[in-house]
Amino acid sequence: MILKLFTGLSIYDFQAQFGDDNSCIDALVKIKWKDGYSCRYCGYKKFCNTKKYGERRCTSCGKPESATAKTLFHKLKFPPHKAFMMLYMIVTTKNGISALELHRKVGLHKRTCLYFKRKVMAAMASHCTYKMDGDIEVDETYWGGKEKGKPGRSKGSKKLIVVAIQKAKRGIKRIQLKEIENAGVKQLKPFFEDHIDKNAKITTDKWRSYTSLKSEYKNLIQIPSSKGKNFDNLHRLIMSLKYWLRGIHHSVRDLQPYLDEFSYKFNRNRMGGDIFNKILSRMVNYPEVSYSQIFNVA
Ligand SMILES: [Zn+2]
Numbered sequence: 627m628i629l630k631l632f633t634g635l636s637i638y639d640f641q642a643q644f645g646d647d648n649s650c651i652d653a654l655v656k657i658k659w660k661d662g663y664s665c666r667y668c669g670y671k672k673f674c675n676t677k678k679y680g681e682r683r684c685t686s687c688g689k690p691e692s693a694t695a696k697t698l699f700h701k702l703k704f705p706p707h708k709a710f711m712m713l714y715m716i717v718t719t720k721n722g723i724s725a726l727e728l729h730r731k732v733g734l735h736k737r738t739c740l741y742f743k744r745k746v747m748a749a750m751a752s753h754c755t756y757k758m759d760g761d762i763e764v765d766e767t768y769w770g771g772k773e774k775g776k777p778g779r780s781k782g783s784k785k786l787i788v789v790a791i792q793k794a795k796r797g798i799k800r801i802q803l804k805e806i807e808n809a810g811v812k813q814l815k816p817f818f819e820d821h822i823d824k825n826a827k828i829t830t831d832k833w834r835s836y837t838s839l840k841s842e843y844k845n846l847i848q849i850p851s852s853k854g855k856n857f858d859n860l861h862r863l864i865m866s867l868k869y870w871l872r873g874i875h876h877s878v879r880d881l882q883p884y885l886d887e888f889s890y891k892f893n894r895n896r897m898g899g900d901i902f903n904k905i906l907s908r909m910v911n912y913p914e915v916s917y918s919q920i921f922n923v924a
Pocket residue numbers: 665666667668669670684685686687688689
């Protein structure tokens with residue numbers, strides 16, 4: 627397996643640090659107001675504490691704000707230490723953990739676990755801050771549906787994923803994955819623009835959509851795929867992704883959040899214990915989202 631997640635933060639250390647609700651709220655307070663408190667209604671910098679643990683009240687306008695307000699921990703219907711435990715399990719479990727497994731381990735309703743897990747996955751989505759450069763390979767792959775019967779790049783009921791890897795001296799340094807409608811240039815171009823530096827050395831197969839990107843990406847070269855043989859690292863990554871999806875992904879309805887989770891973990895597998903802190907910060911700095919936003923329902 628390519629995924630190597632951290633083992634630095636043991637479950638005993640975790641439990642000692644975040645075993646009760648107040649310790650978890652302390653952590654949220656530290657992250658949320660790391661640059662000092664500022665009232666989000668009037669901007670005033672002074673506050674007093676309220677009776678609710680971690681909540682601060684502006685001494686100018688009098689409005690209170692909890693540690694969880696405007697974060698992905700807002701309005702949880704279960705205790706914070708359970709949220710932290712789920713977060714810990716989601717980021718540290720090597721092959722990922724399903725909502726059903728979280729439900730078994732934490733004792734909350736399955737739907738509640740899925741909703742929380744999807745919030746974590748939303749926080750894992752790429753910010754497109756650092757573009758991939760150096761030596762890049764790009765290809766697409768199918769997921770779901772029947773693998774046979776549809777020739778070439780027509781996908782039928784299958785889902786199409788564009789995959790980019792940045793090669794390291796040995797193996798892969800970083801990856802990006804995106805579900806796309808089809809392998810046309812209109813779909814591939816935004817992916818390139820979001821994730822790949824214009825000067826990167828890019829290798830693709832002979833597909834014509836890549837040919838039309840050559841005017842913008844001067845160092846793009848096209849070689850025959852030879853059934854994946856010429857894209858060894860990339861195809862091993864795809865096998866690893868599919869193995870992981872089969873293990874955890876029970877429905878193909880919303881594929882992108884699962885791709886985000888896989889990429890997030892893959893790209894941070896050298897981070898060790900810090901992966902928990904990093905995702906916790908993202909959860910705190912991510913605006914609260916509703917159930918309908920997470921599940922794309924009206
Ligand atoms: Zn105020």
